[in-house]
Amino acid sequence: DAKTTQPNSMESNEEEPVHLPCNHSTISGTDYIHWYRQLPSQGPEYVIHGLTSNVNNRMASLAIAEDRKSSTLILHRATLRDAAVYYCILMTMNRDDKIIFGKGTRLHILP
Amino acid sequence: DTAVSQTPKYLVTQMGNDKSIKCEQNLGHDTMYWYKQDSKKFLKIMFSYNNKELIINETVPNRFSPKSPDKAHLNLHINSLELGDSAVYFCASSRYGYNEQFFGPGTRLTVL
Numbered sequence: 618d619a620k621t622t623q624p625n626s627m628e629s630n631e632e633e634p635v636h637l638p639c640n641h642s643t644i645s646g647t648d649y650i651h652w653y654r655q656l657p658s659q660g661p662e663y664v665i666h667g668l669t670s671n672v673n674n675r676m677a678s679l680a681i682a683e684d685r686k687s688s689t690l691i692l693h694r695a696t697l698r699d700a701a702v703y704y705c706i707l708m709t710m711n712r713d714d715k716i717i718f719g720k721g722t723r724l725h726i727l728p
Numbered sequence: 729d730t731a732v733s734q735t736p737k738y739l740v741t742q743m744g745n746d747k748s749i750k751c752e753q754n755l756g757h758d759t760m761y762w763y764k765q766d767s768k769k770f771l772k773i774m775f776s777y778n779n780k781e782l783i784i785n786e787t788v789p790n791r792f793s794p795k796s797p798d799k800a801h802l803n804l805h806i807n808s809l810e811l812g813d814s815a816v817y818f819c820a821s822s823r824y825g826y827n828e829q830f831f832g833p834g835t836r837l838t839v840l
Contacts, residue, residue, distance in 0.1 A: 653829075658833075658834075659833060660818045660820070660831030660832050660833055660834050661771065661829075661831045662831065666828070702769075704771070715773075715785075716772075717770065717772050718763075718770065718771035720768075720769055720770065
């Protein structure tokens with residue numbers, strides 16, 4: 618089973634920020650928090666990852682709780698092209714056999 | 729140019745057959761992966777492979793075997809196909825030691 622919990626679906630209006638939550642209460646000290654997204658009929662696409670500190674890149678920001686048991690992916694200004702399934706995954710280096718993408722959050726963007 | 733490519737895109741075959749799915753990456757990565765996405769949409773890793781090490785998810789039947797002719801290719805061979813093997817199979821690659829993976833477009837396998 619996936620070690621993360623996410624809401625099944627969320628909606629947001631176009632050009633507004635989106636906050637996608639993820640719970641990972643059993644995270645271990647060596648687990649990195651990764652976010653990928655999957656558009657319809659495509660393979661997953663890397664979005665961002667982090668270990669302890671908040672992270673920013675051109676696609677999104679990742680806010681990690683101080684106890685690391687939860688995190689939030691932030692899309693600062695959603696566009697219709699951001700409609701996808703967003704996966705929060707825990708990955709540990711050299712433990713690839715344990716990677717599981719859960720059901721993710723299906724993000725709907727309203728024009 | 730496509731970074732990670734897979735062929736075929738669709739594969740329909742009978743139970744008991746043996747089939748292969750090819751994967752190629754032109755990113756210069758040294759680690760490649762195979763994932764299976766089942767009907768419930770869970771995406772699970774099957775294998776990760778670099779020049780030094782093959783890591784196998786213990787739940788993968790030994791009917792599945794990855795074969796790497798060189799660093800840019802990791803093909804998936806499946807023997808004695810079963811109905812439960814029907815799924816979308818994704819290939820991915822990354823630099824060794826880095827977790828940012830680049831995925832291919834997927835191969836939809838249907839076993840009749």
